Amino acid sequence: MAVLEARNIIKEYQEGKERSRILHGVSLSVEPGEVVALEGPSGSGKTTLLQILGCILSATEGEVVVNGERVLQGKAQAQAELRKRHIGFVFQQYNLFPALTALENVQYALQVKGHKGPGAKQEAHRWIEEMGLGDRANYLPRDLSGGQKQRVAIARAVAGQPAVLLADEPTANLDSHVGEQVLQLFRQLATDHKRAVLIVTHDPKVREISDRVLRIRDGLIHA
Amino acid sequence: MVDLALRMLLHDRLRFVITVSGVAFAVNLILSQVGLFFGLLSNSSVIVRNIPAELWVTSKNTPNVDFAQAFPESYVNRVRSIPGVQRADNLIVTFLNITLPDGATEGTVTYAVEDFEAWHLPWKLESGDIRDRRRGNFMFTDASAVRRIGPFQTGDYRQVSGVRMRYAGRSLGATSFTTTPVSFLDYRLAQRMNSNLLEGNTTYILVKTEPGADLKAIKSEIQRRLPHNDVYTREEWAKRSDAYWIKNTGIGLNAYITVFLGILVGVVIVAQTLYTSTMEHIKEFGTVKAIGGSNADIYRILGRQAVVAAVIGFTIGALLTLAMKPGVSAIGLRLILPAPVWMTVGLGTLLMCLLSAGVSFRKVANIDPGLVFRS
Numbered sequence: 001m002a003v004l005e006a007r008n009i010i011k012e013y014q015e016g017k018e019r020s021r022i023l024h025g026v027s028l029s030v031e032p033g034e035v036v037a038l039e040g041p042s043g044s045g046k047t048t049l050l051q052i053l054g055c056i057l058s059a060t061e062g063e064v065v066v067n068g069e070r071v072l073q074g075k076a077q078a079q080a081e082l083r084k085r086h087i088g089f090v091f092q093q094y095n096l097f098p099a100l101t102a103l104e105n106v107q108y109a110l111q112v113k114g115h116k117g118p119g120a121k122q123e124a125h126r127w128i129e130e131m132g133l134g135d136r137a138n139y140l141p142r143d144l145s146g147g148q149k150q151r152v153a154i155a156r157a158v159a160g161q162p163a164v165l166l167a168d169e170p171t172a173n174l175d176s177h178v179g180e181q182v183l184q185l186f187r188q189l190a191t192d193h194k195r196a197v198l199i200v201t202h203d204p205k206v207r208e209i210s211d212r213v214l215r216i217r218d219g220l221i222h223a
Numbered sequence: 224m225v226d227l228a229l230r231m232l233l234h235d236r237l238r239f240v241i242t243v244s245g246v247a248f249a250v251n252l253i254l255s256q257v258g259l260f261f262g263l264l265s266n267s268s269v270i271v272r273n274i275p276a277e278l279w280v281t282s283k284n285t286p287n288v289d290f291a292q293a294f295p296e297s298y299v300n301r302v303r304s305i306p307g308v309q310r311a312d313n314l315i316v317t318f319l320n321i322t323l324p325d326g327a328t329e330g331t332v333t334y335a336v337e338d339f340e341a342w343h344l345p346w347k348l349e350s351g352d353i354r355d356r357r358r359g360n361f362m363f364t365d366a367s368a369v370r371r372i373g374p375f376q377t378g379d380y381r382q383v384s385g386v387r388m389r390y391a392g393r394s395l396g397a398t399s400f401t402t403t404p405v406s407f408l409d410y411r412l413a414q415r416m417n418s419n420l421l422e423g424n425t426t427y428i429l430v431k432t433e434p435g436a437d438l439k440a441i442k443s444e445i446q447r448r449l450p451h452n453d454v455y456t457r458e459e460w461a462k463r464s465d466a467y468w469i470k471n472t473g474i475g476l477n478a479y480i481t482v483f484l485g486i487l488v489g490v491v492i493v494a495q496t497l498y499t500s501t502m503e504h505i506k507e508f509g510t511v512k513a514i515g516g517s518n519a520d521i522y523r524i525l526g527r528q529a530v531v532a533a534v535i536g537f538t539i540g541a542l543l544t545l546a547m548k549p550g551v552s553a554i555g556l557r558l559i560l561p562a563p564v565w566m567t568v569g570l571g572t573l574l575m576c577l578l579s580a581g582v583s584f585r586k587v588a589n590i591d592p593g594l595v596f597r598s
Binding site: 047050051054056057077080081083084085087088089091092093095097098099100104107108109111112113116117156168 | 224225227230231233234506507509510511512513514515516517520592593595596
């Protein structure tokens with residue numbers, strides 16, 4: 001059963017007096033343990049779709065279901081709650097908190113998700129170790145390489161056991177070798193931890209670790 | 224528990240120093256001005272508060288203790304005969320002129336009673352024996368007068384309103400609002416030295432009541448017997464003296480303006496630095512939202528930063544103010560800061576910082592978590 005499902009998503013923006021349609025009825029689903037790559041040229045609507053699937057943006061029409069819960073479009077509070085419980089994000093720019101160490105970045109995300117105390121610290125440690133950063137746990141982001149930062153970002157995204165991982169161009173700022181290592185981590189998280197992973201990308205290497213590749217062009221998905 | 228608010232605040236140390244300095248400056252400005260205000264005010268009523276008289280009888284509409292008007296000294300007998308009055312004595316407060324060794328003349332506000340011990344006047348002596356006042360033309364002058372009349376010692380002679388007087392001692396802590404030197408001398412001597420005005424007259428009647436006596440009833444009875452005088456409790460009289468100087472010298476207005484400016488400076492600096500910091504960390508706040516945090520989570524971060532800035536800024540500002548005390552004292556002024564002032568300024572600082580953070584609250588309430596996808 002799909003943990004992430006989009007049905008006939010339409011997204012329109014008002015630009016002056018014109019309404020422009022970015023997504024023209026997109027449907028997709030991602031199963032637990034599956035890695036899906038979403039490719040498309042710039043301006044095709046892939047980041048908009050990712051934001052709608054991640055409960056950050058509301059669709060104009062259509063339905064999104066995350067882990068069995070229907071997303072109430074236009075209800076920011078309810079969307080934030082769903083995001084907190086079911087979704088982990090990995091961003092192109094890492095977006096780590098510069099004032100916090102690698103470990104604390106993960107621990108803070110757990111705090112936001114309602115996990116506090118020694119248990120949260122242990123879980124943060126476990127994910128940092130799993131990402132191969134045990135010896136960098138107490139480093140600030142400025143002292144980490146791009147690959148290490150992205151691993152911290154992945155650890156932060158998976159901490160708290162979200163069912164869905166959404167990644168936006170996670171290898172765009174990494175060299176190809178480090179990018180491959182990061183992609184292997186996504187594969188591993190899907191296989192070992194049964195996470196549903198959707199990666200928005202331009203990087204052809206993502207195909208190698210994906211179960212399926214979806215292409216989006218002009219607001220429509222072409223399988 | 225990860226304290227993101229504190230870590231963000233301390234991460235940019237220079238901005239943190241600027242924020243805390245702004246708060247400390249505002250706190251120091253407010254505390255020092257309020258302290259000086261209370262210090263000056265205490266001068267105006269310090270003698271009233273130190274004389275153990277529960278009631279003061281004054282001439283009609285006397286504005287403050289220094290500006291005394293004469294009335295017949297025999298009125299004291301009408302007060303003494305009231306049941307519940309333990310003791311009532313005349314007190315003369317009058318201005319005399321001291322001729323200084325260089326030929327200049329300086330005024331002195333002089334307090335004169337018959338029984339100084341009974342009224343604890345002066346309440347603190349640096350030198351001399353108060354019993355010497357009756358040995359001749361002797362007077363006691365407060366040590367603080369040095370700034371106005373130059374150095375003087377017990378045993379020195381000065382010409383006072385045409386009479387050669389000898390300093391029998393120096394008191395401590397007896398001051399007037401205008402910094403006019405305060406002196407003490409015998410009641411009858413004071414009458415002789417200003418006989419035109421004070422022959423058979425006094426300027427105040429001090430009243431001590433019996434333990435458990437009904438102060439309000441005694442006050443009413445004195446007022447009934449002396450309808451052309453006013454009667455005040457000690458607190459009423461001290462406040463009336465204070466109020467006169469607040470209203471007529473502008474120190475009250477000056478204090479209000481400075482406190483307002485202090486608050487304004489604090490709000491502007493804290494609001495500006497917190498707002499700039501918020502804008503620079505806007506993507507981090509977007510990330511907090513993207514990972515499921517709510518506006519309340521971000522308000523907590525900003526609120527905590529404001530509280531930390533307030534607490535540290537207040538502490539530094541308060542320590543600076545305490546450090547100023549000896550310097551202020553050296554120029555003859557006093558910083559008086561009662562506990563309620565510390566508490567009010569402390570709470571005010573907290574409110575000021577939270578109010579300043581409010582500007583940032585409005586900004587973060589509208590953060591779009593989607594901004595984390597932009598490079």
